[in-house]
Amino acid sequence: xxxxxxxxxxxxxxxxxxxxxxxxxxxxxxxxxxxxxxxxxxxxxxxxxxxxxxxxxxxxxxxxxxxxxxxxxxxxxxxxxxxxxxxxxxxxxxxxxxxxxxxxxxxxxxxxxxxxxxxxxxxxxxxxxxxxxxxxxxxxxxxxxxxxxxxxxxxxxxx
Amino acid sequence: xxxxxxxxxxxxxxxxxxxxxxxxxxxxxxxxxxxxxxxxxxxxxxxxxxxxxxxxxxxxxxxxxxxxxxxxxxxxxxxxxxxxxxxxxxxxxxxxxxxxxxxxxxxxxxxxxxxxxxxxxxxxxxxxxxxxxxxxxxxxxxxxxxxxxxxxxxxxxxxxxxxxxxxxxxxxxxxxxxxxxxxxxxxxxxxxxxxxxxxxxxxxxxxxxxxxxxxxxxxxxxxxxxxxxxxxxxxxxxxxxxxxxxxxxxxxxxxxxxxxxxxxxxxxxxxxxxxxxxxxxxxxxxxxxxxxxxxxxxxxxxxxxxxxxxxxxxxxxxxxxxxx
Numbered sequence: 001x002x003x004x005x006x007x008x009x010x011x012x013x014x015x016x017x018x019x020x021x022x023x024x025x026x027x028x029x030x031x032x033x034x035x036x037x038x039x040x041x042x043x044x045x046x047x048x049x050x051x052x053x054x055x056x057x058x059x060x061x062x063x064x065x066x067x068x069x070x071x072x073x074x075x076x077x078x079x080x081x082x083x084x085x086x087x088x089x090x091x092x093x094x095x096x097x098x099x100x101x102x103x104x105x106x107x108x109x110x111x112x113x114x115x116x117x118x119x120x121x122x123x124x125x126x127x128x129x130x131x132x133x134x135x136x137x138x139x140x141x142x143x144x145x146x147x148x149x150x151x152x153x154x155x156x157x158x159x
Numbered sequence: 160x161x162x163x164x165x166x167x168x169x170x171x172x173x174x175x176x177x178x179x180x181x182x183x184x185x186x187x188x189x190x191x192x193x194x195x196x197x198x199x200x201x202x203x204x205x206x207x208x209x210x211x212x213x214x215x216x217x218x219x220x221x222x223x224x225x226x227x228x229x230x231x232x233x234x235x236x237x238x239x240x241x242x243x244x245x246x247x248x249x250x251x252x253x254x255x256x257x258x259x260x261x262x263x264x265x266x267x268x269x270x271x272x273x274x275x276x277x278x279x280x281x282x283x284x285x286x287x288x289x290x291x292x293x294x295x296x297x298x299x300x301x302x303x304x305x306x307x308x309x310x311x312x313x314x315x316x317x318x319x320x321x322x323x324x325x326x327x328x329x330x331x332x333x334x335x336x337x338x339x340x341x342x343x344x345x346x347x348x349x350x351x352x353x354x355x356x357x358x359x360x361x362x363x364x365x366x367x368x369x370x371x372x373x374x375x376x377x378x379x380x381x382x383x384x385x386x387x388x389x390x391x392x393x394x395x396x397x398x399x400x401x402x403x404x405x406x407x408x409x410x411x412x413x414x415x416x417x418x419x420x421x422x423x424x425x426x427x428x429x430x431x432x433x434x435x436x437x438x439x440x441x442x443x444x445x446x447x448x449x450x451x452x453x454x455x456x457x458x459x460x461x462x463x464x465x466x467x468x469x470x471x472x473x474x475x476x477x478x479x480x481x482x483x
Contacts, residue, residue, distance in 0.1 A: 032185075033180075034361065034365050036427070107357045107424070108451035108454045109354055109356065109450070111353075112451070112453070114451040115453065128460050130461060132454070135428065139433070144462070145461070147461070148460070151461075
């Protein structure tokens, strides 16, 4: 059971696969075994690379500018809100320099820590926190993010 | 009750150094870090605010809280405990004991609110109302019936719907008062409960999905149909209960949007797509922001005038900077 989960976690959606691989996808995401964020990304239908679920695995490497989608599980008064796997990914300097925006997933039940991990990364890397959605996202969330990202990348090209 | 009490037949010493599902550890840690007691919340600061409510508003508020007390009592004494015999891992069993205990803390915390704000006579009267309110009793009974039934996955569905949907007709009111700067300490306490319920619903829903992985397609379809049938049954009852509570102050329609919004989240916790369209889930922004201050539209970059937004450039930081 656990083995299949981890195998699934190590795969990526779209091109580029597995720990240590490079990706030219314009979406990079992290999703825990709950698969909520993974489901949201799948609904977007865009090429996306998944950060390995196992912390001890080698991270992945971005080759082109990308937007990061990650969940916040709330709690702990906001401490340790960024998943270790995402920290590992962002510790790589090139990964960090190619980050253009963040999308947060979470649950409004967590109050002030709703999507906090995305807030922290956006502030630290000085990129916009583009959107927030809850759990696996609704149909409206999917439509807005699809359209929003399309326009976002168009504007990025002009700059 | 004539049902035979279900217990584990065989117990081994739990080894936290051999983990089958990392989610068990993650959720255990989160629950432990979230631990709180009502004594830590300065409820007595709400005494003056309570006095500004009309007698009808006070009565409604007490009825809401006795209703929530009943649900927490069910979840603490029957619900979370009934999940233990079907746990896949021993660590899952341990998480359920934590959930059961916190539900008892929640149930007790309403009594702290009552004893701070109300007279014994008023408290007894509110409990009498909750014992006699048909729709409140019905919702508790529907859930208890499933807990005592013999289908472990259906129990998890019932439990997730309780944690993620049935509380919200009640949770609405303290958020409403908070948005009007009333009973703000009480609202702080309720927010702690709301936070806990989110982790409970997430975890039980996750374990339901793990269970689904082990069954065939026909059984999956059966459970999906069951989930939506049960949600409809509970929803219809919830609408009646909402009218019982809120018609007097004209808030029922607003509360229903909050119900739809949370029904969607309950479904997502179980791995199903949201059911209610956004036209029915547009919760009053004041309520949403009482729940989470950064949940409003101002935080949606995509829907703002993005062209005027200066895109920050990523800064190259030293690795130490990432120790937040």
